[in-house]
Amino acid sequence: MKRIITAFIFIGILISCNSSDKTKISTRESSETKTVTESTSNDKQLNTIESNESLIATSLMAAPEESRSKCKVIGYNMAGEFVTLREGDNEFIVLADNPNQDGFNAACYHKDLEPFMARGRALRAEGKTGQEIFAMREAEMKSGQLKISPGLTLHIYYGAKTMYDPETSKVEGAQLRYVVYMPWATAESTGLPAAPMAPNHPWIMNPGTHRAHIMISPLPEEIE
Known part of the structure; x- marks a missing residue:
């Protein structure tokens, strides 16, 4: 019985860790995307002298x-x-x-x-x-x-x-x-x-x- 309980606890810990890692990855990706977007939006549009x-x-x-x-x-x-x-x-x-x-x-x-x-x-x-x-x-x-x-x-x-x-x-x-x-x-x-x-x-x-x-x-x- 103790072995079964221990197994359930171990599985629960694994699920919690995976969920936490996914949240961190998602947050980091969101932050990186925002940075790239901000950088792109701040770039000035330069033209060539054509007229x-x-x-x-x-x-x-x-x-x-x-x-x-x-x-x-x-x-x-x-x-x-x-x-x-x-x-x-x-x-x-x-x-x-x-x-x-x-x-x-x-x-x-x-x-x-x-x-x-x-x-x-x-x-x-x-x-x-x-x-x-x-x-x-x-x-x-x-x-x-x-x-x-x-x-x-x-x-x-x-x-x-x-x-x-x-x-x-x-x-x-x-x-x-x-x-x-x-x-x-x-x-x-x-x-x-x-x-x-x-x-x-x-x-x-x-x-x-x-x-x-x-x-x-x-x-x-x-x-x-």
């Missing part, structure tokens, strides 16, 4: 937010033609990313810089090298044919990727850097170093030349 509209929207991220609605946008369209993508009536011109080149690179600059920028584009179209363009514009600045007023700015929005968030128009991984033109300025005349002292610090580039400028490269948002 002139998306090219304009992403390139405008180079401009100050409050000025984007009235910026003129120029550059290569999706067909590979250099055109005015959108007219504007404020102080900024946006040079759109070239969709036929790797990565993303858009720029926004004060409209008074356009003669200088246009000259560079024209010389590049003629097949001139970077060194030749630098030398020719240097000579034209010295002669007064070209002019850059000190303090004119250039904003650059750049990155290695080209996917973007259609809700915000932000390009994946892209960041900003800024150029403040100071023709002929030097480290001595500005008090700025000729090389950055640390990440996120301003410095003067091309000192003593027509292209002397203060370079400011903010750290990416995820590092700040």
